Amino acid sequence: MTSTNGTIFAIKRFALHDGGGIRTTVFFKGCPLSCSWCHNPEGLNPAREVVFIKNNCIGCKRCLDVMKADQIAGFDGHPKFNFTSSVDFTLLIQNCPANAIVKIGEVITSSKLLETIKSDQVFYQEKGGVTFSGGEPLMQVDFLETVLRQCHSEGINTAIETSLYAPLKKIIPILDLLDTIYIDLKLFNSNEHLFHTGAPNETILENIAYILSSPHKDKVIIRTPLIPGITTSGQNIRAIANFIYECYPGVKYELLNYNYLAEAKYENMETDFTLDRSLEPLCESELKKLYETIEQEGIANLIKVH
Numbered sequence: 001m002t003s004t005n006g007t008i009f010a011i012k013r014f015a016l017h018d019g020g021g022i023r024t025t026v027f028f029k030g031c032p033l034s035c036s037w038c039h040n041p042e043g044l045n046p047a048r049e050v051v052f053i054k055n056n057c058i059g060c061k062r063c064l065d066v067m068k069a070d071q072i073a074g075f076d077g078h079p080k081f082n083f084t085s086s087v088d089f090t091l092l093i094q095n096c097p098a099n100a101i102v103k104i105g106e107v108i109t110s111s112k113l114l115e116t117i118k119s120d121q122v123f124y125q126e127k128g129g130v131t132f133s134g135g136e137p138l139m140q141v142d143f144l145e146t147v148l149r150q151c152h153s154e155g156i157n158t159a160i161e162t163s164l165y166a167p168l169k170k171i172i173p174i175l176d177l178l179d180t181i182y183i184d185l186k187l188f189n190s191n192e193h194l195f196h197t198g199a200p201n202e203t204i205l206e207n208i209a210y211i212l213s214s215p216h217k218d219k220v221i222i223r224t225p226l227i228p229g230i231t232t233s234g235q236n237i238r239a240i241a242n243f244i245y246e247c248y249p250g251v252k253y254e255l256l257n258y259n260y261l262a263e264a265k266y267e268n269m270e271t272d273f274t275l276d277r278s279l280e281p282l283c284e285s286e287l288k289k290l291y292e293t294i295e296q297e298g299i300a301n302l303i304k305v306h
């Protein structure tokens with residue numbers, strides 16, 4: 001089944017880190033996981049939503065003049081909105097002079113999205129193209145497939161960033177349409193995966209095993225985000241390295257060092273950031289130790305970039 005409408009929350013143009021060359025990155029809204037370190041909390045909810053960006057608010061109270069009674073829960077230097085209210089927030093958004101009340105998420109047609117992607121095509125040159133990220137692009141896999149088919153017929157290079165937490169039968173039809181597949185594998189132990197991401201990992205591991213034994217295996221880059229104290233144990237990295245090597249000895253593997261840039265987003269959205277704020281990226285010697293662990297498991301295609 002195909003779908004011509006999807007919900008996205010951002011399009012980043014001229015991206016350099018989401019695949020080869022210069023890329024346009026499209027962020028799909030909605031994710032089935034809920035990792036405490038998520039960099040894009042605005043992409044978790046599949047629905048469009050209105051959020052209050054506290055740091056933008058200048059306390060002018062203009063919103064108080066136009067809001068309905070059930071849209072505000074109080075004012076304490078800045079408004080406390082009741083976003084569960086079913087009343088339309090459009091008037092508030094229009095009247096806020098500081099962009100403090102914003103809608104996140106836009107319903108877009110595949111042809112409109114393709115138009116945007118194609119408008120950047122001149123910059124892609126040999127290696128560049130479009131990357132689908134999120135959220136989790138596979139949550140809207142029918143829409144994704146439609147857009148991928150259109151990109152494919154235009155000769156546009158395509159990449160996906162995914163956790164692969166989706167039914168395999170939904171993933172198989174898009175594999176031919178992808179040039180690069182970044183798979184985020186965070187934790188090998190399923191109970192730990194469930195605790196830290198909200199879902200067990202058996203489906204993810206089965207899907208990885210399938211793709212790494214398919215003709216698409218050389219398109220895959222497995223990535224583990226290094227979240228200190230959660231994903232960084234030698235035991236976890238060894239188990240992941242061992243598993244993916246057993247699936248395909250030529251597998252590419254990359255560690256992504258921790259960065260805490262997401263904290264500000266949580267604060268802006270008044271969402272709890274539950275990670276320890278004092279966490280630091282791993283130092284060179286800690287990274288070196290993990291690289292050695294991976295190499296001991298036989299992986300030669302280790303990407304040491306971040």
Ligand code: SF4
Nearest residue numbers: 057058060061063096
């Ligand atoms: S109108 Fe906007 S900037 Fe002014 S108080 Fe309301 S939310 Fe803050």
